[in-house]
Amino acid sequence: MLARGKGSIISIGSIAGVSSLGRAQSVYGMAMAAVIQMTRELSTEWAGRGVRVNCNLPAEVLGANGLGRGGSAAAGDVLARDSGWAV
Numbered sequence: 001m002l003a004r005g006k007g008s009i010i011s012i013g014s015i016a017g018v019s020s021l022g023r024a025q026s027v028y029g030m031a032m033a034a035v036i037q038m039t040r041e042l043s044t045e046w047a048g049r050g051v052r053v054n055c056n057l058p059a060e061v062l063g064a065n066g067l068g069r070g071g072s073a074a075a076g077d078v079l080a081r082d083s084g085w086a087v
Contacts, residue, residue, distance in 0.1 A: 011035050017034075018033070
């Protein structure tokens with residue numbers, strides 16, 4: 001990408017890298033913070049060379065069974081109703 005002078009890198013991080021989730025997952029949170037910081041550094045370093053670097057930070061995922069691991073179908077229904085998302 002650097003040799004071509006264009007490209008895009010998309011990292012997948014987690015909201016755990018910027019916020020304590022209170023789930024006793026400190027090592028996971030530190031790893032995700034490292035992914036986020038790597039993305040920041042590379043995006044700054046490579047922006048002038050035509051390579052975009054971004055990081056997606058997913059949080060809870062709305063699925064057919066509700067929100068994330070600890071969610072319920074009822075919570076998913078409320079979020080779907082309020083956001084306009086179809087489940």
